[in-house]
Amino acid sequence: AQSVAQPEDQVNVAEGNPLTVKCTYSVSGNPYLFWYVQYPNRGLQFLLKYITGDNLVKGSYGFEAEFNKSQTSFHLKKPSALVSDSALYFCAVRDGRDDKIIFGKGTRLHILP
Amino acid sequence: DAGVTQSPTHLIKTRGQQVTLRCSPKSGHDTVSWYQQALGQGPQFIFQYYEEEERQRGNFPDRFSGHQFPNYSSELNVNALLLGDSALYLCASSHGLGNYGYTFGSGTRLTVV
Numbered sequence A: 001a002q003s004v005a006q007p008e009d010q011v012n013v014a015e016g017n018p019l020t021v022k023c024t025y026s027v028s029g030n031p032y033l034f035w036y037v038q039y040p041n042r043g044l045q046f047l048l049k050y051i052t053g054d055n056l057v058k059g060s061y062g063f064e065a066e067f068n069k070s071q072t073s074f075h076l077k078k079p080s081a082l083v084s085d086s087a088l089y090f091c092a093v094r095d096g097r098d099d100k101i102i103f104g105k106g107t108r109l110h111i112l113p
Numbered sequence B: 001d002a003g004v005t006q007s008p009t010h011l012i013k014t015r016g017q018q019v020t021l022r023c024s025p026k027s028g029h030d031t032v033s034w035y036q037q038a039l040g041q042g043p044q045f046i047f048q049y050y051e052e053e054e055r056q057r058g059n060f061p062d063r064f065s066g067h068q069f070p071n072y073s074s075e076l077n078v079n080a081l082l083l084g085d086s087a088l089y090l091c092a093s094s095h096g097l098g099n100y101g102y103t104f105g106s107g108t109r110l111t112v113v
Helices: none
Strands: A003-007 A010-014 A020-021 A023-025 A031-038 A046-050 A056-058 A064-068 A075-076 A088-095 A108-113 B006-007 B010-013 B019-024 B031-037 B044-050 B051-057 B066-067 B074-078 B089-095 B108-112
Touching: A003 A088, A010 A020, A020 A108, A023 A075, A031 A064, A031 A075, A046 A056, A046 A064, A075 A088, B006 B089, B010 B019, B019 B089, B019 B108, B031 B074, B044 B066, B074 B089
Parallel strands: A010 A108, B010 B108
Antiparallel strands: A003 A023, A020 A075, A031 A046, A031 A088, A056 A064, A064 A075, A088 A108, B006 B019, B019 B074, B031 B044, B031 B089, B044 B051, B066 B074, B089 B108
16 A cells, blocks of 8 residues: 655745755555645645656746655755745655555645744 | 535534535546545545545545535535544545546535534
8 A cells, every 4th residue: 555754744944945845655556746735724735746757846836846766755845945835745645556645644844034 | 717615614513413515526527535634634535436436445434425426526424423523624626537636625624522
């Protein structure tokens, strides 16, 4: 069965600095990988996905993620953080042979002004 | 173009009661997945509906049941409510297997007292 690990409960970054939110995964087949963001009392908003192709994926709001097959990781990155990026971020994975998407427990990103 | 619509937004029920939550998928989407998000946790997969049938199910008891209608909308039913069922219930829609990710609704906040 597939699984996702987000090792950090919270990440603090100063505004203007680069940010990284870590994610590792485990699947039997080829992975479909996703990042979502959640603001308070809201549903999840899609940021980006990796299905196949280039290992560096660009998404919404200046975010990008790097797929590393050997390390089974899919870390979320942004070159310059904004205070408005403060939110809860979820990494998710779907096994190519399965239909459901499994989410990590989330990482709270706090951007300091 | 409407996104995913969930109703009601908030609900308070008493232990032992039954509840029905509703979801209208995004236009063009035919698959609906339901997730439970407890406070401070990532979304947990409940089940997925496609072509009016439950296609896959997570580790939830039979008290959790669902339905999908010909117009692709869906209902989540929970019987014999427990205090532990208090959570944000998220509906996500996709076209087919969700290769390109899900679109989430804002959720229904269920409180069991």
